[in-house]
Amino acid sequence: MVQGRTERLIRPIATAIGVVLALLWALAPIYWIVVTSLKTSREVYSSPPTLYPMRPTFSNFEAALFKSNFLQFVWNSAQVAIAVTLISAAIGALAAYPVARMRFRGRSVAARTIVTAYLLPPSLLFIPLFLVLQSLGLMNTKLGLIIAYLTFTVPFCTWMLIGYFRTIPIELDEAAVMDGASRFQTLTRVVLPIAIPGLAVVALFAFTHAWNEFLYALVFVHSNDTKTFTAGLTGLIMGDTFIWGQLMASSVIAIVPILIIYIVAQKYIVEGLAAGSVKG
The missing domain is CATH 1.10.3720.10 (MetI-like)
Known part of the structure; x- marks a missing residue:
């Protein structure tokens, strides 16, 4: 009976972990694309790379849309x-x-x-x-x-x-x-x-x-x-x-x-x- 309860607890946790990993795998590239699009040229090539734009800019979108x-x-x-x-x-x-x-x-x-x-x-x-x-x-x-x-x-x-x-x-x-x-x-x-x-x-x-x-x-x-x-x-x-x-x-x-x-x-x-x- 204890084993059955343990399985019922483990299954939703394992499912949640699997869903989170799948979301990370699928959304990580999209997140990086969006983040990079908001960075300045200097920050794009900075080392180590930043996980989010320190000074967000829309200049890249302006260049893509109008230039x-x-x-x-x-x-x-x-x-x-x-x-x-x-x-x-x-x-x-x-x-x-x-x-x-x-x-x-x-x-x-x-x-x-x-x-x-x-x-x-x-x-x-x-x-x-x-x-x-x-x-x-x-x-x-x-x-x-x-x-x-x-x-x-x-x-x-x-x-x-x-x-x-x-x-x-x-x-x-x-x-x-x-x-x-x-x-x-x-x-x-x-x-x-x-x-x-x-x-x-x-x-x-x-x-x-x-x-x-x-x-x-x-x-x-x-x-x-x-x-x-x-x-x-x-x-x-x-x-x-x-x-x-x-x-x-x-x-x-x-x-x-x-x-x-x-x-x-x-x-x-x-x-x-x-x-x-x-x-x-």
Whole structure:
């Protein structure tokens, strides 16, 4: 009996310690980014480093916002990420529905092909994509970057939605077909309204992938009119010199939109992930 009481006391303590360690592991880099963005250049390079700014300054944010092209880069990232998200969610839903809800020859092959396409690392595709975009005259354009991003966001969205659509009772489709609805009408009027949490999850992940992507943005665009913020940050690295204060301030600014989106859509994210994990 004493042992049972001891276990009941130890479990919540161990859980609390685990949660605290996980939070420290996750939040420590973000804390350091914010702290560094508020330091002067002298303090950034001071030794030993300070854990908080001795004389907080917003000069790094001022330089990032008003003395550079960073806002243009953020706007470019937003345009590309929003376009990629909308197209990926639309194509993903149209591709996932037949695989998840219909029976046809080659269905399992199609599902495996989607998984394979998703698992291919982007670093293997950027050379073929470079040649394709160059031949189409889409190098250094936002459209070319959007097309490049769709190569990894569409398979991701499709695969996630396949699992989510399978959690919706098939009887709803059968009832809609009996009422005279086409497959497309069944998808748009019956399945998608129920699958809003799942759509929110895939849209948020697609947006995050496109927002944070660096390799394609660095290779496929180079002018200030088309650069995304991830590629634009490389302008703050000059040889072996890093402008750490402005780099960290720019990173904080870039984090804010994603943070706001996830806070606002937290309910849908939890619902979508929970429902999608019930049945695959």
